[in-house]
Amino acid sequence: MNLTVGSHSIYLSDGNKIPLIGLGTYSDPYKTPKGTAYESVKCAINFGYRHFDGALVYFNEHEIGQAICEKIADGTVKREEIFYCGKLWNTFHPPELVRPALEKTLKTLQFDYVDLYIIELPLAFKPGDTFYPRDENGKYIYHKADLCATWEALEACKDAGLTKSIGVSNFNRRQLEMILNKPGLKHKPVSNQVECHPYFTQPKLLEYCRQNNIVIVGYSPLGTSRDASWVNLKCPPLLEDPLLVSIGKKHGKSAAQVVLRFNVQRGVVVIPKSFNQKRIKEDFEIFDFSLTEDEMKAIEGLNKNIRFVELLMVRGARWPGGAVGWTGSCSSVGLRFESRLGCLAMDWRPVLGVSPPPPALHPVLPGRLRFPVTPYGTSGFESVCVCVCVCVCVCDLGLPWLTSGQPCTCRSFFS
Known part of the structure; x- marks a missing residue:
């Protein structure tokens, strides 16, 4: 059965098509023969x-490009x-x-364009020739970055014809919202590549992406190899699950084929x-x-919210929309600004035992925007959020600049 552009593919939001199954090409260059x-x-x-999924840091794009070019020739x-x-x-986010x-x-692939170019992770490393920069203590060296600015650069690449579509990878809902709500957005992400399989079905993220016409591309759809250097070995082997094995026997298929069919049947691209x-x-x-409707429901019931792939480089990282958090600064003396991620709200909190009256919550959208806040009956001030999802501003209500309603500008940044 040949896979052509017109068969076994689904549309992306920009009108291009993506095949429902592709070949993942990740390899460890120290363990994989040339x-x-x-x-x-x-x-x-043959x-x-x-559909082929690759990356610069897989160190094998020259082989992939050569193989494709020869099959074209x-x-x-x-x-x-x-x-x-x-x-x-991560080192190319600026x-x-x-x-x-x-x-x-x-250049490595010998291509004029790629079909999809994605931000691999929503965090940045220190730019340079080293892909995994570390300090003298062996810790990764992160870099302050603005995902919205990085996205604009991807948009420019699409406009220049270097890539047909642009997307993201390992983004959660908050991080997607940062891009989707960015003022002046020209091209929305067409895809989000994340870990996705019956033990980690991603129901909430999948539904959010469907609502925003973003295709989920599932990596490690079969679990993973049992590599202790980057895989959580506490996770049970997915393909040995009795339900998957039994459904496979019913259809004359392997558990792996059942798992792949499960994702494809619900519109998830697998690699x-x-x-x-x-x-x-x-x-x-x-x-x-x-798979029958009952089989699909049974497999969905296997979800354990288990990640096989442990992204060790993000432990302790400060990345937008995640659960670790940012700190911030304020241009006005007397306002202590702190950014915390996880919800879209501005929260006025009591300082010196004084609590401001309701309303206490004021909606905040990601991106550069201005919005009025009027605690304690002042004439208000404006806060500029650059790319943060939550701004928690703690005010010293005894300061005259606040009660007189003078403007204040808050700006978020990585720390």
Whole structure:
């Protein structure tokens, strides 16, 4: 069964199409023999794959590009039939580095454009030649960054024809809202690549993305290899689950095929990674059967909110919309500004034992905007939120500048 642009694909919000199944190409360059990705991609194309997911930091884009170019040259496929997703790494978040990063990917692949280019993580590392910068204590070195500015640089890449579509990866709802509510948004994210499988079905995020016409692309859809360096080994092996095995036997399929069919059937694109030719072929053979409504519900019931993939580099990171938080500063003396993430509200809190009267909560939207607040009957002031989801402003109500209603400007930043 060949996968063409017109079959087994779904539309993205910008009118382009994405195949429902792709080949993940992540590899550890220290453990994977040279040429592995090259042979796997050529094999996958022969089996019918047209979607390939790669990244600069997988260190094998040269092999992937070579394999695709050779299959185009021998007439097996046309470039317009291939869907390639590349990723912007953490060290390239400053706007001026985004296009050079994409151009480096294009040069390595020998492509004129990629089909999808995504922000790999909503946090930034210190820019430089080292992809994983660490300090003398071995801790990652993070970088202050504005996701909205990074997104604008991706928009420029799309407008320049370097990528057909743009999206994100590992974004939660708050982080998506930052982009979607950004003033002057030209192109919305068409996709969000996240871990997604029966033990981690992502129901809330999936529903939010559906409402905003954002396609979920599920990585590690089969769980993962049991690599202790980055996988939570406390998680039970997904493909040994009795329910999945039994449903597979009913359909004459493997548990892996059932898992992939489950996600595809609910509109989630899957990118299983394998360099094993037998498994590559097996993973693609999911379009000749379907799961019943009862089977879908039973598999949904397996959700344990378990992540197999532990993003160790984000532990302790300050990233927008997450649960770790930011700190902030204020241009006016006497207003202590603190940013806390998790809800969209401005919260006036008591200081020196004095509590302001209702209303206590004032809605805040991400992006640069102004809104009035009038605690204690003052004429109000304006606060400028740059890219924060929550501003908690604690006021010393005894200061004359506040009671006289003079303006104050708050600006958020990474710390």
